[in-house]
Amino acid sequence: MKPRNVAESITDLTKNFFAAFIVGTLVFTIISDGVSNLFWDMLQDRLKSEDGGLSYNWLRFAIVLSLIVLLLSINYFTNFAQWAQKHIPFFRPPLQTNVERLTTPYPGLVVAMSPKDDSPAETVIRFHWNEGQAEHLQHCWIICTNKSLPYATQMVQRFTEEGITQGVKFHYGSYRLPNINDLAEPPTLLVSDDKIDDPNYVQMLVNGIYVDAALKELDSSEVIADYTGATKGMTAGILLACTEPDRPLQYISQLNRDIMAIRVSYKLSQA
Known part of the structure; x- marks a missing residue:
């Protein structure tokens, strides 16, 4: 042993x-x-x-x-x-990451919308919706680009027709986040084309989402971030924002399409 x-x-x-x-x-x-x-x-x-x-x-x-x-x-x-x-x-704490199949839905979810009809975002949203059972999704923040915003709008429309939006609040597009970095304008969940590959901006955006979640009485540990449908730059930003142990991550496995939870056991800090 x-x-x-x-x-x-x-x-x-x-x-x-x-x-x-x-x-x-x-x-x-x-x-x-x-x-x-x-x-x-x-x-x-x-x-x-x-x-x-x-x-x-x-x-x-x-x-x-x-x-x-x-x-x-x-x-x-x-x-x-x-x-x-x-x-x-x-x-020193061990620098390791635990990966396991996710079985429990979270009340808070952060997803990145892909510019296609079968975006992984819809798959993970339906998982956490959990058919409206006792434990199900309550707030979902959808990070969009100009190309993926129309697909996010169509997806939310489908959710509305199915009655999912009666139990889940979807935040996307022009939804404004807390301005934690004192920008000229409060950031929104719509990432402009010149910021798509900027991990620092996306990190700031995700940090703002967690502040917004706290205002909605959701603890960081109750909000999981999915980076399956994100671009490489957006993925890096999401990962940087979720290096804290109380911010869980997830992705869809390419092997069996299971949703995998990543439990990070370390925190990055400046030297």
Whole structure:
């Protein structure tokens, strides 16, 4: 068994309940209690050997309180965690991406419209609509170009005829997003021809979508972004905007047409 799998077995109950319970609950508890008792017993013996020293109980209280204050101060008033992750390999999170077949619909969806009738956007929208069941799509942001906008309009019209728009709000075309970058004009979901291959602009656009989702009381983890029908530049922008672990991604597999969820476990930051 690989070391990483052993770690998962003792920290994740869903991987191996028996191993997680025995090692995580019993063994670690015995070790921590043993170290703790050893420290306090040595401290108590040291105090007994000295005359006129502080009360053992008061000293124990002072040490515990000091440790709590120290840990809280490091966590909330310093950048120690970021420094440790940057300079100490042991503290660095694993850079890995988990890919699995998506089975649960999301209430929020970001899609890129292709300039054709059978756009992948319609496939993923219908998946998350989930036939209007208890868990289904509520808000959908459709990123369009001048070429794909007519196809998006026709697609939403079909959804209207089927009654889907009664339960889902579709935002596309001239829909204005929060102006988080102080542009001359608030950005819309219609990407102009000169911005199609600009990943930085698309990244800004997707970031604006997540701000808009928050205004609609949707958490970032409740909004999934699909990049199947996007151009290469738009795909890069969507990926850059969703490097945060709480922004899930998806795409349609070319092998079996399944919708695959990507769970990114790292975050990009400037050097």
